[in-house]
Each structure stands twice: as C-alpha cells, then as structure tokens.
Amino acid sequence: MAQSSNSSFFSEEELDKLKSDCKTDGLEAASLLIQKKLEELDNTEFNIAVTGESGSGKSTFINAMRGFQSDDEGAAKTGNTLTTTEPIGYKHPNLLYVYLWELPGIGTKHFPADKYMKKMELKRYDFFIIISQSRFTENDAKLVKEIKQLRKNFYFIRSKIDGDLNTFEMDGRKVNTAEELDKIRNYYVDNLNEAIASPTVFLISNFKVNQFDFPVLNKSLSDIIKNSEKEVPILSLPNTTLEIVEKKRKWLKKQIRVWATLSGAAAAIPVPGLSFSCNIRILVAGLIHCRNCLGLDVASLQRLAKMAGKPVEELKSVVKTPLVGEINEEFVKRMLLHTDFLGISVAEAAIDIIPIVGTIFGAGSSFYMTYKLLSNALDDLIENALRVVKVAFGTD
Template sequence: MADQQDDLRALLNDSGEPTLERAIAKAREEVDRLDNVTLNIAVTGETGVGKSSFVNAIRGLQDTDEGAAPTGVTETTMEPTMYPHPTMPNVNLWDLPGIGTIHFKAQTYMKDVKYQNYDFFIIASAGRFRENDMMLANEIKKKKKNFYFVHSKTDIDVANEERKGVTEEETLQKIRNNCLENLRTLGPPPVFLISSHYLERFDFQELVINLERELPDEKRDVLVMSLPVYSKQSLDKKYNTFKKAAWAVAITSGAIAAAPVPGLSLACDVAMVVSFLTKCYYSFGLDDRSLEKMSERVNKPILQMQLEYLLLPHDLCS
C-alpha cells in the first residue's frame, strides 16, 4: 500500500495538479489529445526537386519501402496525395503536385490544393529558388500559413563539388548565399539545407527546431513523436515527450488507483496501456526492421541507446 501511495504522489507531481480529481481530468485531456490531435504537413515545390523523398523520410521510410510515396525523374504526383504516418495515424504527409504544372497553374495553386487543410507548408527546391517558388511563398503568406524553404539533395551537391576540390563547408556556404540572394524580397526567410537520405546531416535538426517553436503545444508533441530517430538529440526529445505523456496514460487507465476515488478505475485498462506502449515501441524504431535500417544510417552508440530504451521498465499496470 505504501508503494502505491508513493506511486500516486509521483503521478500527482508529474501532473502539476494539487488533487487527484484535477489530475484525472487533466490526464484525460492529455490522452484524448494524444490520440485525436491531427497534424497535416504539405510538401510542395516544382517537379523533380525531391518532394516525395522528403515525404518518405519524414515518415521513416526509404523510397523503396512498401507504402512509400512514388519517386521518379518525371512528375509522379498528379493530385494532392495523403500519406498517413505508419505509426502515428493522426499525422499526415501531403505530397502536393508541382506548382506550375499543366494541371496546377501557379495563379490558382493554393485554391486548387485546398491550402486550408494544412498546418504548414514545406517548399522544396533542388537548385535555385525559381519564380514559381517565390509566387507560392507570397500566396501562402497572404493566407497566413507558415512555410519553410528546404534545399533538398544537398548531399548530391556536396559530392559533386568535392570532385572539383571544393570543401563541404564552402559548398554549403555557397548554397546558403545563393538562396538568401534569391529570397531577399521575402525577408529573407530561413533556408534549410537537407538530404532526405541522410537526415542526420546538414540542417534537418534546425528545421525541426523551427517547426516545434511555431507549432501549438499539442501539435508540437505529435510532431516529435512522429519523427524518425536521426540523432541523440532527437532521441532524447522523443523520450522526454513520451515520458511526459506516460503519467496521463497511467492515471487515465487506472494503472495506479487509490480506492475509493470516483471516476478512477480500479482495474488497469490494458488496451489503453498496450496501445500507448505499442506507439512508443514503433516511434522509437525498436522493431527489427527499423533497427536494421537505423544501423545503416547512424553510429553504433545511438543505436545502442535505442536498444536501451527498449529495456527500460515500462509496466504501467502494476
């Protein structure tokens, strides 16, 4: 009984509420938010700039994986196409047709793709930002939606320049200067140099930091939970986000009960706990398939930390 009371006090402390009744109400709101808050991310830009590869990368998939957005040297997206996240079904990536194509004219693009459905836009480019990109950014700005410029395929640019004797640092600075020059009429907004095949390189972490800063709290948590593990920092952030949600699942499921308390189940809601732990399991990439892919992308210490998370005690039903 003493151990149960200690656990209860710990949960109350995590909730930040003075009474169990208020903690229960807050926990139920948190659990509902975890399951029902949606995040819709639109990825747009001209044909051939790597939009589909970016959509796949955010979902933790390679271009050849089952369920991946199709990629190719020609336009493969003929209409706005939604790709649900494989482990977070309330997160949707939208692969939008290239702006300025025969079916999606730049002048009516925002209306045609139903801009109001998306939380923010990623504008991708693989070279210079062109007139259509600028036009699109201005239209998004008019609609009071956030947008972020992404220079994709940066790894290819770096490799090509290294063959000419140009260092990676010099190439990245050249790309940044070029982007800033082309976007100067827009502020200029920040530009993120990324590689969809190597998220741990270049500016992907900075992009995520900007997204987190500008999203509402509930959508920020959903974003963090959905992103693939690509660095120690991303792993720690994901762990802390799930840890923050664990107290709510524990209270709401009745995993630790102080009887008699109206509204708090005496029995553990096993389905709720299993659902939460399953979400943790796949979000951390602890299934065999994800671990194998991760071992090819990051160094062994990061992979070892993921395995250690798998071994952490997680018996919410005590």
C-alpha cells in the first residue's frame, strides 16, 4: 500500500477515508481507524534469534544487549553447563515488542544438527545472530546455509575476544592487538565467503560493551531494524551511541503524530486556565512512552550505568528535565499551564500545520496541543539522553 509523502504512518487510502469519515460522521468515526493504528504500533514484534553452539556465550550476549548483569532479576541464565533446552524469549525491559530469543546450542546430544533447524522453527524469526567462541565449525556453516535458504539476514559474532588477548598476555607473548584481531576476523570472513559475499564479522566481549566491535554492532543492528518493515524495535536499543538516540528521535516523532491524531479524534477535556481542550490521558501515556524509549527512567539509567561502568549518580547528574519524575494527569496539567515549556499559543498552532492529517482538525484543537506538547517534550528528552550517552561512554 502506497505511503503518503505527507504522512509517515497513514497510507493515501487511509487518509482519504479519515477525511471522509470526519466530514460525514464526525471525528468519533475516524477515531476507530486511528486506534487501530496505535494497536498496530503496540503489537509490532521484532524477533531476533541468537544461536550457535553450546557455550558460545549466547546468554551473556543477550544480557549485555539488554543492559543486564547475570544476577539481575529477569536476566538470561548463564553457566558452563547446558542451560537452555528450548527457545526462550527475553523482552526488552521497557519496550515489549522486541524479543531476543536464546536458542539451544546446535549439535548437542539433545539438539543434533540434522534435526535442529526443524525443531527451532527458524522461519518464525526476523533476524539471526550466530555466535562462535573459537573456530568456524560445520554447525556454523549449516546455520548460515539454512538462514540464507530462508532469505533471512544474520550477523556472525565471535565472542570472548578478550579471552584470546588475555591468553597472549599470560603466555608472555608480545603481539600487535590490531593485527591479531584482523587475523581472527579474516579467518571467519574467509570461511563465510563460501556461503555469502562480503560477510561482516563482529569481534566482541560481552563484558566490555564499549570496546572492540560492540559499539559498531549496536549501530549496525539499529540500521537493520531501521530498514526493516517493522519500524518500532529501534526504540529498544540501549543508548550506547549518539546516533542511536537521533534515530530514536525520528521514530518517536512519527509516533507522536499518531498520538496527536488520536487525541484530536477522541473526547477532549477542558483545561482550567487555558482556552483549549486536551485529552490528558493520551498526553500522560505519550510522555511516559517517550521518556522510557529514551532510557531516562530510573531503571534504564541504572542498567546503562552498569554497562558503562559508571556510577548511576554520574549519569543522573546531567539529566535536567522534570520529565524524569512521576508523570500523571496533574503533572501534565501543570505543564500545559507552563507556557514557557509548552512554547505555543493557539495562533502559533495555526502556523505549524501538519499536512493532510492536521487540516482535519482546527488550529488550537486537542490535536495541535498534543502534537506541540509531545514534540517539545521530545526535544527536551533528546537533549538529556544525548548528555547521558556522552557521560556514560565519553562520546564527543
């Protein structure tokens, strides 16, 4: 279905129906379509399968991607013995539509390679991460072949790279670290070349998420999600780079349009002291959603601090927004009365018209107030999230 150049979420046909419903039956009729769109956002899932041989570090990798330590509640179980006997999906701690699935190790007594592909139902996953801890094996090759037959994409990861470098040091060998890493990478690239052209191999340590290829992996994974038909999962990535935060801005602005359109079509509530009405509940939900997506809630800041190896108070010290506190209906009403933060009047709203969708609602409507407040709040949250990343990872 063709997408309108003026709307990043509604198709041309849906926009025509939206306008028609508003003209004939009023805004309440149009709100059904808008609510359906919001439900589509909430129900979108992006399933990433993490596979490889037993002991390759799949559980630890999943914990690292989620900002968890092994002893945190809800963390993937780790250990030297077989810990996974069936696929286990781990939700992102804030956003429920991204799942990292830890698959059992391929080639074990319980899951021999010849039966593994069928038992794991690989076709159900959107993307794959194959993890290896030592040599490229026949099982790795079988996974690559099967995933390509499914016309799915994958990343190949060599884990525990810090262990290799530590071994050199313990043996008293003087090595050029960059050269050794290139040797390891080229070894895997040469083996993968038999299956795919120009493969990319990431060398990582699950305990040093800001070293080796882990930052590049995060960036590349965000690009994969960005280019997927499923747009929302990028919001679940941890804020390890400034670029990830900026990409989140793009998708959140897209969602704000939907929240605002629903607010315009839903019943609005008069706000004492102001000349317009708003749907306060939608504003509350939208503000909490944006804050949590940007990792500025307390739990997310604690996880990021652990990942960066920094005191959480150091990260909290650069967060200068009232949006990190409790967000409820009373808080939103105070925001609406605070004209400096809202930064809009009814006259200004008429100038900032969002094409097509915006013209359905009048200037000064709940649609415009919701869009402007959430947009201004998003800008404030983005500035704070960028400062946190810089402090956490020393990014310029």
